[in-house]
Amino acid sequence: DTEVTQTPKHLVMGMTNKKSLKCEQHMGHRAMYWYKQKAKKPPELMFVYSYEKLSINESVPSRFSPECPNSSLLNLHLHALQPEDSALYLCASSPDSSSGNTIYFGEGSWLTVV
Amino acid sequence: AQSVTQLGSHVSVSEGALVLLRCNYSSSVPPYLFWYVQYPNQGLQLLLKYTSAATLVKGINGFEAEFKKSETSFHLTKPSAHMSDAAEYFCAVSPSGFQKLVFGTGTRLLVSP
Numbered sequence: 662d663t664e665v666t667q668t669p670k671h672l673v674m675g676m677t678n679k680k681s682l683k684c685e686q687h688m689g690h691r692a693m694y695w696y697k698q699k700a701k702k703p704p705e706l707m708f709v710y711s712y713e714k715l716s717i718n719e720s721v722p723s724r725f726s727p728e729c730p731n732s733s734l735l736n737l738h739l740h741a742l743q744p745e746d747s748a749l750y751l752c753a754s755s756p757d758s759s760s761g762n763t764i765y766f767g768e769g770s771w772l773t774v775v
Numbered sequence: 776a777q778s779v780t781q782l783g784s785h786v787s788v789s790e791g792a793l794v795l796l797r798c799n800y801s802s803s804v805p806p807y808l809f810w811y812v813q814y815p816n817q818g819l820q821l822l823l824k825y826t827s828a829a830t831l832v833k834g835i836n837g838f839e840a841e842f843k844k845s846e847t848s849f850h851l852t853k854p855s856a857h858m859s860d861a862a863e864y865f866c867a868v869s870p871s872g873f874q875k876l877v878f879g880t881g882t883r884l885l886v887s888p
Contacts, residue, residue: 665818692874703865703878704819717875751818758874761807761826766819 664688665767667752673773676742682770684735684752690765692758693735695727696751698769704751710735711758742774777802777870779849781879789887794838794853796882798866801847807869808849809876810840814862822864825849836860861886 665686674680684693692711696704709717710729724746726738735752749769755762782797800806807826811819823834830842840851851864866879 667818701881703881704876705878706875709875755874760869760874761824762869762874763809763821763824764874764876765821766811768818771816 665752665754665765667750667767667770669770670768671771671773673775674739674742675775676744678742679738679740681739682737682750682752682772684737684767685733686754686765687733688754688756688765689732690754690756691732692755692762693729694753694755694764695735695737696753696766698749698751700748708737709758716758739772742772744774747773776877777806777868778877779808779866779868779879781864781866781882783882784880785883785885787885787887788856790858791855794851794856794860794884796851796864796866796884798840798849798851798879799847800849800866800868802868802870808840808842809867809869810834810838810849810851811865811867811878812836812862813865813881819865822851856884856886858886858888860884 668683695707698704707721708727713729724741728736751769752767753764755764780799809824810822823832825842833839838853867876
């Protein structure tokens with residue numbers, strides 16, 4: 662089972678709302694990722710968790726707050742977002758954070774900020 | 776910093792024709808290289824990856840890629856295009872030391888009947 666599950670698939674939120682994106686994998690992977698993909702652009706790394714600890718934050722604004730409650734779950738908490746934050750948010754996982762591991766992506770959550 | 780360059784934002788082929796999508800990497804040491812495909816409104820799916828075990832890498836859906844160190848290339852090919860191959864294709868590199876995918880700008884493959 663090589664599956665990363667993301668919910669919700671679509672989310673519309675106002676600039677004052679607080680919402681969360683959720684991600685789950687049951688492959689026993691110990692590294693999990695959040696990527697952001699704008700329309701017609703490649704995915705860009707936001708955060709990396711390795712063994713439930715945040716190991717990379719690519720200078721992401723604090724209105725995005727990641728959380729890794731356990732080895733299977735990854736959340737992205739959203740607060741006071743801007744319209745330019747509208748994008749596809751992709752969760753991914755890999756066996757560990759060593760270079761060369763295959764990274765498995767979810768279907769993504771489409772976020773629209775109004 | 777390690778990066779990849781994809782030549783051609785769009786490639787158009789006829790069904791049954793050869794598919795060639797180009798990717799060049801910049802690295803002083805052989806990196807880990809990947810090709811991912813993204814169908815409309817979906818996430819990314821791994822097609823194949825190079826990890827130095829073999830220079831010719833076979834992937835899913837009939838795709839393959841050849842690592843050429845002398846040309847710093849990792850082009851993706853498929854002998855015969857199918858309509859279902861129409862998608863966005865991303866070449867990516869994983870810099871040594873840590874798992875972080877750096878993607879190229881992508882190539883949209885258009886397949887006409």
